[in-house]
Amino acid sequence: MNFDYNEEQQLLADSVRRFLAKDYGFEERKKIVASKQGWSDKVWATMAEMGLTGLPFSTEHGGFGGGAVDLMGVMEAAGEALLVEPYLATLMGGRLVARAGSEAQKKAVLPGVVEGKTKLAFAHAEKGARYNLARVAAKAKKAGSGWEITGEKVVVPGAPAANKLVVSAQTEKGLSLFLVDSSGKGLKVKPYLTLDEQRAGDISLSSATAELIGKEGEALAVIEEVVDFATALVCAEAVGAMKFACDTTLEYLKTRKQFGAPIGTFQALQHRMVDMVVACEQARSMACLACSKSDTHADARDRARAMSAAKIKIADNCRHVSQESIQLHGGMGMTEELKVSHTFRRLTMIAQQFGDAEHHLARFAALDKA
């Protein structure tokens, strides 16, 4: 039993935190969000230099062979800084290729990701599917030696930035994964800003040229695995965001004065502050569970059970901490001017990313019964 990061993980987490504190402050981030593109090439290049884009990929493709625990400190720092770069989207896309792709596909895609040249996105969700990963209507059919996909994908994180997309679609044999070039014909991306100031897009595919990844009809298991991996990562990101929300609220309680005293001297607020901190600690515990179970698990059920448990707690505590952080800031918390209102929006999104508490309550119960 050991809850510490090892030396390498700690060093990496520290250097990412230092880098983000220096180059990704609230003002710099505002500029990036307001830019037409919505992410920073410079930041991305630095992230690649630091090895972040290669962290979870195997050494034979230029990566470092890391797991979710290795990424935990990075994601925590990203949560604190409210990183809007398409990092998670790229890791997810890469992970799908790494888990399902052929050796040739891995060689074609992953080195570019590691080097920071290629950004990816996972185009999976469709209107009306909610959080059900199996509900996909997009169709793929054979066309010559390759495939063509037709369908609509919605709110795909990182889609506007992605050079290549991993797209899910149904074939005669069932749910399958495909690699699609973003600049290929038959593909249109409608980009927009999400509530948490990240870039996403709706994707329209009309006989878009595609390349099958993995075995036809057998994609669901790998999708579940990679979504669980990403869930563990957003759990860690949530801990960083919650930590910031707690720290900044505590600071505010100590400095804001009313009735002639810092408002932190009032017990009604002290107890609420304590409950926020406790919620953050509980979330950290569940993020530890999620990341370590993502790396080491007995079987898919063991992994899924831990991930759903973690996400239930994280979702509940994202809501709790974010709502309280605004309430304790009073009117100022409502404004764009304070970072805490931006953290509120990210925490609101994380609570439902890859399934809200209710989705995971149902999944946990079903796994228990099975």
Place this chain on the structure above:
Amino acid sequence: MDLNYSQDESAFRDEVRGWLNANLPKDLREKVANYQELGREELLRWHKILAKKGWVAPAWPKEFGGTGWNVVQRYIFEEELGYVGSPPLIPFGLAMCGPVLLRFGTAAQKERFLPRIYNGDDFWCQGYSEPGSGSDLASLKTKAERNGDHYIVNGQKTWTTLGHCADWIFCLVRTDSNMSKKQEGISFLLIDMKTPGITVRPLILMDGGHEVNEVFFDDVKVPAENLVFEEGKGWTVAKYLLGHERMGTGRIGASKRELAKLKAFAAAQTGDDGRPLSEDPRFRDKLTRLEVELMALEITNLRFLDQMRRSNQPPGADVSMLKIKGTVIQQTLSELMMQAVDPGGNGSFTGLAKRYCNMRKTTIYAGSNEIQRNIISKMTLGL
């Protein structure tokens, strides 16, 4: 990062579990499982079985009978005690008076009291709260006046758990009323319950149980040698002890057992639609949230233990969160048991409802959960 126990730790757990299963008397186990009240002799019977094995006071120094286990082993042991459903080890001697004497007692006091605590020869209780001094403990008024080689004690203690079973009581008393701060002028006294002038009156709780008492002191003569640490420095002793009290209130092992029981129980109850209640989505969600809450508590507890093991430091104020979370989990378990039981059986419902009533105490005792929040607020957050 590795959330798993080491091979040695798992082997240790197996050893403890095996021994407990083989040595916990069946009648005691059944009484605990049915939430029945245990009397003095039953509590001491289990205490003595553990004392004979050498496991009754793991945290004590080896020369006084401690096991030499590290914090993780001690936690595993406590968790297994709870999980197997053993009678509670009454903390007043083993976990409170004992550690106080080890830290502050004279050689003579250690020699006189510690072996008797260890062997279960003396049954201790705690004289802290008073009618006017609950959360504001330092405002206590029970008075001890020095008179030659003894003190004369007058006043009243309350919420004295198992005072009706006790041979001895350790008390916070006021030896000097003229101090500017209320924390000063308090002393820590050991008092023989058989001394003339002591009256114990039961306080019956809403579930009908007799756990707590009022204890009245009317010119009670206490030898001066029963003073622990310096006169007027009792608050230092009390603070040391309160930290000790908070660490063991997570009750994770016992809550795990109760959760397993609740799940099996809910599966055996029929919902309105004729299917098992455990499959009713509304009930099921409450059950799952509770299970997740317990997982989060367990991992948080392990994180603290891991820190303690490495830093070799006693637990900080953060352990108050284990008390806050652990007690609410215990309450929710009893609430869901009561909710789950078929309302058509008055006997079974009333039994579980009484348990629910009784569990309300957990967020009040050992420093109410509001006091725990004050502690975190002041000590950790600096508010």
